[in-house]
Amino acid sequence: MNTTSAQVNRISTAPIPLLEVIGLTTEFHTAKGIVPANKNVSLGVERGKTLGIVGESGSGKSVLCRSILRLLPTPPAKIVNGEILFEGKDLLKLPEEDMRSIRGKDITMIFQDPMTCLNPVYRIGTQITESLRLVQHISASQAREISIDLLHQVGIPSPEKRVDNYPHQLSGGMRQRAMIAMAISSKPKLLLADEPTTALDVTIQDQILALMLDLQVQVGMSIILVSHDLGIVAETSDRVAVMYAGQVMEYAVTEAIFNQPRHPYTVGLLKSIPRMEGGDHRLIPIQGQPPNLLRLPKGCPFVDRCPVADPEVCANTPIELREIERGHYTACLFPEKVSA
Amino acid sequence: MSDTILDVEGLKKHFDVPRPFFDALLGKPGQVLVAVDGVSLTVERHETLGLVGESGCGKSTLARCILRLYEPSEGVIIFNGLDITKASASTMRDVRRKMQIVFQDPYSSLNPRMTVRQTLTEVLRFHKVCARAEEETYLQRTMKMVGLTPDAVDKFPKSFSGGQRQRIALARALVMQPTLLVADEPVSALDVSIQAQVLNLLADLRSELGLTLIFIAHELSVVKHVSTRVAVMYLGKIVEMGTTEEVFEKTQHPYTEALLSALPHPVPVRRQRKAALEGDIPSPLDIPKGCRFHPRCPIAEEICRTNEPPLRQISPTHQLLCHLRPSNWEQARSVKNNTTP
Numbered sequence: 001m002n003t004t005s006a007q008v009n010r011i012s013t014a015p016i017p018l019l020e021v022i023g024l025t026t027e028f029h030t031a032k033g034i035v036p037a038n039k040n041v042s043l044g045v046e047r048g049k050t051l052g053i054v055g056e057s058g059s060g061k062s063v064l065c066r067s068i069l070r071l072l073p074t075p076p077a078k079i080v081n082g083e084i085l086f087e088g089k090d091l092l093k094l095p096e097e098d099m100r101s102i103r104g105k106d107i108t109m110i111f112q113d114p115m116t117c118l119n120p121v122y123r124i125g126t127q128i129t130e131s132l133r134l135v136q137h138i139s140a141s142q143a144r145e146i147s148i149d150l151l152h153q154v155g156i157p158s159p160e161k162r163v164d165n166y167p168h169q170l171s172g173g174m175r176q177r178a179m180i181a182m183a184i185s186s187k188p189k190l191l192l193a194d195e196p197t198t199a200l201d202v203t204i205q206d207q208i209l210a211l212m213l214d215l216q217v218q219v220g221m222s223i224i225l226v227s228h229d230l231g232i233v234a235e236t237s238d239r240v241a242v243m244y245a246g247q248v249m250e251y252a253v254t255e256a257i258f259n260q261p262r263h264p265y266t267v268g269l270l271k272s273i274p275r276m277e278g279g280d281h282r283l284i285p286i287q288g289q290p291p292n293l294l295r296l297p298k299g300c301p302f303v304d305r306c307p308v309a310d311p312e313v314c315a316n317t318p319i320e321l322r323e324i325e326r327g328h329y330t331a332c333l334f335p336e337k338v339s340a
Numbered sequence: 341m342s343d344t345i346l347d348v349e350g351l352k353k354h355f356d357v358p359r360p361f362f363d364a365l366l367g368k369p370g371q372v373l374v375a376v377d378g379v380s381l382t383v384e385r386h387e388t389l390g391l392v393g394e395s396g397c398g399k400s401t402l403a404r405c406i407l408r409l410y411e412p413s414e415g416v417i418i419f420n421g422l423d424i425t426k427a428s429a430s431t432m433r434d435v436r437r438k439m440q441i442v443f444q445d446p447y448s449s450l451n452p453r454m455t456v457r458q459t460l461t462e463v464l465r466f467h468k469v470c471a472r473a474e475e476e477t478y479l480q481r482t483m484k485m486v487g488l489t490p491d492a493v494d495k496f497p498k499s500f501s502g503g504q505r506q507r508i509a510l511a512r513a514l515v516m517q518p519t520l521l522v523a524d525e526p527v528s529a530l531d532v533s534i535q536a537q538v539l540n541l542l543a544d545l546r547s548e549l550g551l552t553l554i555f556i557a558h559e560l561s562v563v564k565h566v567s568t569r570v571a572v573m574y575l576g577k578i579v580e581m582g583t584t585e586e587v588f589e590k591t592q593h594p595y596t597e598a599l600l601s602a603l604p605h606p607v608p609v610r611r612q613r614k615a616a617l618e619g620d621i622p623s624p625l626d627i628p629k630g631c632r633f634h635p636r637c638p639i640a641e642e643i644c645r646t647n648e649p650p651l652r653q654i655s656p657t658h659q660l661l662c663h664l665r666p667s668n669w670e671q672a673r674s675v676k677n678n679t680t681p
Contacts, residue, residue: 056531171620201394202558206602207615228532231604258608272536273606274565276588282543283565285536289501 016088017044018222019068019190024082026060026067029075035293037063039246041082042321045190045239050216050223052237052254054230054269058290060246061226065192068224069103086190104131108183112195114175118167124151125163128182135186150181155211173204180211187219194226209236230273234258242266245291245301248321252328262330264306264338300331308337345520345552346383346406351376351415353398353405357625373624375401377576378415383520388546388553390567390584392560392599394621398576399556403522406554407441408432419520437467440513444525446505450497456483456508457493460515469516482515485548487541503534507541514545522554527562539566560603564588569657572596575624575632582658592654592665594637631663639664 026038038060045051053061066072068084070091084091086107091099111117119127125147133143144163151159154177167175176196183191193212197205213236216223227233233240233254240257242250242265250263261267268286288305297303303314314333321329332338353376359368376398383389391399404410406417408424417425424435443449451459460479464470470478480490486507497505506526513521523542527535543566546553557563563570564584571581572595580593591597598616619636622628628635634644641664649663660666 056533173620201621202560203394203598203602203615203617204620205604206617209604210615229604230532230606234606234608235604235610254608258606269532270606272533274536274539274561276561276564276600276603276605283536283540285540286533289503289534290531 018047018087019224020044020083020085021064021068022083022085024064024067024079024084026063026072026077026079028077033294036296037077037246037293038067040320041243041246041248043239043241043248043251045222045224047189047222048216048220049238050213050225050236052233052240053224053226053243054228054233054240055243056228056290058245058293059243061243062194063246064243065109065194065224065226068192069107069109070099071103071109101135105135105186106188107190107192108186108188109192109194110176110179110183110196112198114172114179114199115167117179118175120167122166123163124165124167124170124178128163128178128185131182132185146185147181150185151178153184153215154178154181155207156181172200173207176200176204176208177211180208180215184215184219184221188221190222190224191216192224192226195228196225197232198228205232212236230258230269242269245293245296247301247319247331248329249302249332250330251321256325256328260328262324262328262335262338263332264308265302267338268305268307300333308332308334310334343385344382345385345420346381346554347416347418348379348381348406349416349418351379351402351405351417352413353401353410354413371625374576374627375624376405376412377627379573379576379578381571381578381581383552383554385519385552386546386550387568388555388566390563390570391554391556391573392558392563392570393573394558396575396621396624397573398624399573400524402573403441403524403554403556407436407439407522409441433467437469437516438518439520439522440516440518441522441524442506442509442513442526445529446502446509447497447529449509450505450512452497455494455496456488456511459508459512460493463512463515467516478515482511485514485545486511487537501534502530503537506530506538510538510541510545514549517549518551520552520554522556524556525558526555528557528559535562542566560588560599572599575622575627577632577661578659579633579661580659582655586655586658590658592658592660593662594639594665595633598636598638631661 021041021043024038024041025036028035028037041064043051055061067079079092125144128147128150129143132138147163148159151162156162156174156177170178197208200208225233225236237254240252240254241248242263244265249265250257250261257266261270271284272286274283286305291301297315299317300314300319303309303311317333319331321331323329324335355373355375357371357373359370379402393399401410405412412425416423419435419439427435457479460482461475464475464478479493483490483493488504488507500508527538530538545551555563555566567584570584570587571578572587572593574595580587580596587596591600601616617636622635630646631644631649634640637644643663649661652660654660654666
């Protein structure tokens with residue numbers, strides 16, 4: 001029934017991607033109405049590569065990650081359309097039991113705020129190997145050894161002492177390291193990192209990003225890095241998806257997104273950030289406010305703020321990612337009007 | 341002639357950490373958290389001083405001390421030629437008409453039960469800015485100034501987005517026409533596209549109203565964008581201060597260098613990542629001896645572990661707190677001593 005539309009939206013990345021999301025639509029059914037938190041989202045991530053997802057708050061980045069892991073509670077959330085192909089299997093069709101063996105093993109996730117994601121009443125070491133002990137038979141002393149090893153791997157000093165600490169005894173940076181240790185304990189194929197450094201200071205952020213990229217090579221995993229910070233995405237990702245109001249606006253290799261953006265929203269974002277290089281310039285903000293997801297126009301959600309929009313056409317034509325150059329997808333109807 | 345609006349001398353702020361009951365019974369001494377540890381700075385009229393540093397470096401505490409929202413433990417604060425360090429509550433009431441603050445989170449800094457009109461008129465009446473008949477003029481003028489539509493005055497904060505709320509917070513600070521505005525992370529809670537709107541608004545207001553601004557942020561690119569002068573703080577002390585160009589282009593302090601190199605740039609270049617600094621920020625309860633930055637400093641030497649560095653004036657506007665920089669300091673000083681008999 002929905003397969004035809006899904007096939008139309010299929011995004012082809014040259015080699016078979018590890019994960020491919022095709023036409024994913026996730027809705028939240030609330031008292032005020034239906035919120036399309038993800039609408040017709042298509043993207044992919046190749047083995048060993050990093051996909052950056054940028055967007056502002058409410059753009060659906062986190063919902064996408066949680067949809068991939070099927071972590072969203074139903075109700076209120078409901079995945080109404082689309083496929084999530086992981087190594088060719090549609091995760092949305094898997095029975096919950098099989099999903100459990102993928103979650104925390106093949107696909108793991110780290111979150112923005114490590115304090116709320118660690119259990120305050122268990123020791124760090126116990127938490128790190130909890131998921132391992134669920135799937136493998138490991139003795140307590142073995143588990144402790146593994147924990148110490150992992151803590152060492154993520155650069156926590158004196159891991160043999162830290163393994164017995166509780167989360168509150170660690171600094172913010174160390175907690176995030178412990179979360180990463182937990183996430184890589186199963187040598188996952190895909191790591192979902194949802195704003196992993198947003199709560200951290202810039203020098204600590206620097207350490208965590210360096211660590212993640214280092215581990216990526218060691219473990220050979222793919223990463224989906226969700227961030228609102230264009231700088232982080234620019235420096236770490238191979239491909240970038242720009243999201244706005246639950247939809248992918250532009251999807252391309254990183255160089256293309258930053259050097260030849262083909263969507264007015266991407267251009268707007270790039271022009272509105274202050275930069276270290278270059279002298280005094282006035283920022284060019286995007287006019288207006290992000291739309292209310294309950295009252296999205298039938299067409300492009302960016303239409304009210306867009307400098308190149310044809311209000312009539314753009315507000316009424318449903319948008320879809322189109323490949324305008326090899327590997328460069330935009331949802332804009334008038335990409336030729338877009339200049340960086 | 342320079343026109344100093346604010347002069348802070350040796351400002352310190354210590355917080356006593358509450359002792360656990362049994363420690364108190366046993367007479368164990370309580371811990372002291374040193375948030376601001378001897379900060380001196382001046383702010384000239386019409387300039388924007390950017391205060392930058394990581395969390396816990398004392399930048400917000402410093403701002404609150406300047407406004408006397410915290411009582412400083414030591415030091416002197418002179419605002420518009422008036423020593424306000426020990427000024428009475430009634431004096432401060434007058435002084436605060438001229439110095440105002442905008443906080444980071446516009447969701448918690450506005451009273452959710454008050455309309456914009458109530459929020460703004462409360463300020464006008466408290467400070468007796470104008471007669472009741474004139475209030476409407478003041479309101480409308482301020483609303484226009486911060487880019488809000490006049491009909492917004494009768495709405496509650498809940499009907500505004502983050503960026504609009506920050507405009508309301510700005511309106512509340514500006515309605516009585518202060519000369520000094522302290523902005524404590526005013527855009528950190530906002531999305532990128534909205535952040536630019538508020539930054540531009542601040543720039544416009546600064547030139548239109550001739551505001552003097554102390555702008556606190558942890559994001560270097562934002563600080564660079566708005567500031568004419570920058571002070572970099574680390575664990576309660578200013579480690580480098582100078583014009584924006586001096587601090588960011590002629591950087592001397594290894595901590596400033598580390599901040600700059602840790603900053604991700606929105607340029608698609610795969611950087612060979614090697615973390616600029618190792619280790620965590622030490623606890624302000626236990627500030628390292630010698631130079632407070634030495635445990636993380638990539639160039640630290642023996643002297644850094646034992647002696648606190650002196651504050652050096654390396655140019656008329658550039659101050660530095662480091663033993664080892666500038667590397668030609670001794671040489672430069674001897675040349676200077678020779679030329680000035």
